[in-house]
Amino acid sequence: MAKSENNEVMFGARGRVGNLVVFKNFGNNQTVIAKRPKRPDNPVYTAKQIEVKQRFREAVAYAKGVIGNPMLTEDYQAFAKPGLSVYNLALADYCKSPEITLIDTSNYQGQIGNQIRVRAIDNFRVTEVKVSIYDSTHTLLESGMAILSANNLDWIYEATVLNSSLLGTKIIAEAKDTPGNTTLETMVI
Template identity: 80%
Template sequence: MAKSENNEVMFGARGRVGNLVVFKNFGNNQTVIAKRPRRPENPVYTAKQIEVKQKFREAVVYAKGVISNTDLAAIYQMFAKPGTSVYNLALADYCKSPEITLINASGYQGQIGNQITVRAIDNFRVTEVKVSIYDTVDALLESGLAILSANNLDWVYETSSLNTSLAGTKITAEAKDMPGNSTVETITL
């Protein structure tokens, strides 16, 4: 693969030249010259490949929706790096779910006002974190939204009900991002 930057002869060239090479434009002044991709005539896809293809189709629809919505496009534009379009950023955001890297329940003693901290990250933005507390027989004791802390990384949930039996209590955190992807993690005390 060859790259051509700021080349007045090749500037803006795109498309296929016979069956040999293709020209692609990236960024502001970058043209890539690559070998023409070949696809098999009758591909056989695995279940995982079909799942990935479907997810990508959905991501394309989401990204097109973002660029047609001026409010959403403006949010993505604020975080787009040079050479990255709003469309590409939205596409990548749809394809990646948030990660929960920590559920810190060291401050939880079963009392009202105790705090549980959840660290959730995403390639773009985590929009909400919901914390649920279940007793030893999986009955829901309480549930609610956590508040983003000042470090923009941790989400803090303040408990609102008593729990007299801590051993075996389950704390579940669910993080969501802009496209609605969610991740759920659970710890047991």
């Protein structure tokens, strides 16, 4: 493999030359010349590979939809770093679900008005967080949407139902992002 940096003759060259070599461009004015990869004529894919290929097809369709929607394009453009297109950011957003890193019940004693804090992050934006509270017999006590706090990182849910027995109480937090990916985390008190 050969690398060519800041070469005015090779700058922007990409694609293949016959069945011998391929030219690849990278964002920092770098062109790589490599041997053409060989692929089998009739590849056999595992179930996991087929699943990943299908997910990627869906991500491509989502990213194209974002590009076709001026409002979504504007939203993604505001988050796109230099060298990262709206299309690539939308593609990555579809492929990555939000992550719940914390369910804080230190301010929840089972009383109406007590708060549960959920920290949810995503590579683009978490759009909503739902909190459900179950008692020790797995009966749903309450469920509702949390409110994004001023730090734009934590979501606060305020209890609306009295929970007289905290021991064994199960808190389920569900975070959703712009493409609709969801993540569930459970905590038992």
